[in-house]
Amino acid sequence: MESEREIAFVRKKFADYYANKEIEFPEKLEQREWGFGGWKDKIEARHFSFPNSKSLQEYFKNNAPLYASYSVAYYKEPEARPIDKKGWLGAELVFDLDSDHLNLPCIAKHGKNWVCEGCLSEVKRHTQRLIEDFLVPDFGIRREEIEVNFSGNRGYHVHVNNEKLNSLESYGRREILDYVSGTGLDFNRFFAKQGARLVGPEPTDWGWAGKVARYALKNDLSNILPRSIVSKPERLKALRKGIERGNWDAVRIPKKTDVWRAFVKDLGLRLGREVDKQVTGDVTKLIRAPDTLHGGSGLSAKRIDFKKLDEFDPMKDAIVFGEEEIEVKVSRTPKIKFGGKEYGPYRGEQVKVPEAFGIYLICKKAAKRL
Ligand SMILES: [Zn+2]
Known part of the structure; x- marks a missing residue:
């Protein structure tokens, strides 16, 4: 297979990362279903469960998954299949904000595979509005019940862990989404x-x-x-x-x-097309595990103290790999700001770049190692 060398390289790097990283795992870990992905798909296998953080940590060390997600739902038997045998106990309310949903004019310039500073600041603004203008004042959610993490690629995930909301079924979740997205605002x-x-x-x-x-x-x-x-x-x-x-x-x-x-x-929060909203209202959805690596960028889906969200710059703060140079052949990219430096645009050249940026390009399937 053509990208075998790239896959092996990225997997090795991910394995090194997980070998030394203590991951902070979610509440009620033993009730969550996990799913893992590889080079082709973000979720290639699901229905995993782990009785404790030690067993999960082991899994990460041994398998270095390119993508790791867990269920927003809690189940009696998270590994049971199909899903309706799991015994649904409730689910976090999770909002998935992606710059791809915002219909920004810059997408035409840099293409869907890439993000620019404009995309990232706009999706951050939406995330802040969701919390400050809706969740806290209108739904009475306490700040301690809200967790924010970078999605690992183009946006943010907002997790709400509130006992009352946890038992809401799909319909109620749709209502909340309709409210914050201003659906039917007249x-x-x-x-x-x-x-x-x-x-x-x-x-x-x-x-x-x-x-x-x-x-x-x-x-x-x-x-x-x-x-x-x-x-x-x-x-x-x-x-x-x-x-x-x-x-x-x-x-x-x-x-x-x-x-x-x-x-x-134009005031509603843009949380995606109709289809995505249904997924967000889906109480069996798997969502990227915070603080794990994203195989489409090599960046960390980093947890963020949302009081510091303003200063958070994913293209700096979510970088986990190093500065050591590697040589890559880059296909075609727009200009990219990464780690405080500007790169490209590239048109099929061979370049030496810091490892972290090289991994970013390889994960974006825009570069090969030399
Ligand atoms: Zn952009």
């Missing part, structure tokens, strides 16, 4: 005309209404409002002053209804 629910005047939500209103007003006060509105307003600070100020009292008509905006309708439509 302009007419928030706005009304009083005579010719447009009256709308105030920042102190509960739920989505208050959010609509607060986002209008906080966000840069330059891409939705006409220049005649955005370029004049005093008009923008007057507009915002009006919104604070629910008067969305303090400044004349041409086609105001269309403008604010488009604004509301």
Whole structure:
């Protein structure tokens, strides 16, 4: 097989990593199902279970899986198959935020296989909004119940471990997802005309209404409002002053209804297409185990203290391999920022790069070892 050398090299590196790494495993480990993946698929085998962290650690040392995932669900018998024989006991609520879901214009430039700083900062912003604007204020989830980790590639996973939510079945989870993604957010629910005047939500209103007003006060509105307003600070100020009292008509905006309708439509968190949302609502889903390596990048799905999420830079902080140079032949890549340095774009050249970046390229299937 053509990539055999690459696979052997990456596996060896992963094995070295796991040989010295004590992994912090999830709560209720003995009730989780595990799945592992290889070069071809992120999950090639599932229905594994481990009675304690020692046995799991052994597994990592001996097998150095390229991908490791565990069930968001807890089961009576996690290794039983098929799934309905496992005895479902509950499941964490997990949100999977991926920059690929955000329909960002930069994807056209660098392609789906790659991320740029723009992708990563935008998906981080969504992650912060999910926690600060929804989970904590609207669902009353305590910060101690929330864990965030880098997905290992293009986004973040948010795990909520709350006794009440753990027993929610798919339907309830879908409702939560619909709420945070603003599915069915309706302009007419928030706005009304009083005579010719447009009256709308105030920042102190509960739920989505208050959010609509607060986002209008906080966000840069330059891409939705006409220049005649955005370029004049005093008009923008007057507009915002009006919104604070629910008067969305303090400044004349041409086609105001269309403008604010488009604004509301764009506020929901983008958690993926319909299909992905169903997967996220799936109570039997397997999710990347935090602090394990991602075989599609060689980066760690690192746990993050979310108070420090702001400073977290995955292309620096999730790197686990070293600086020692290796020589690779790179196929085609955009410009990539990695470990604080810029590389590429490459067009089929042979280069010497730090091992960590070489592994990144090999895992992306964009380079071969020389
Ligand atoms: Zn990008």
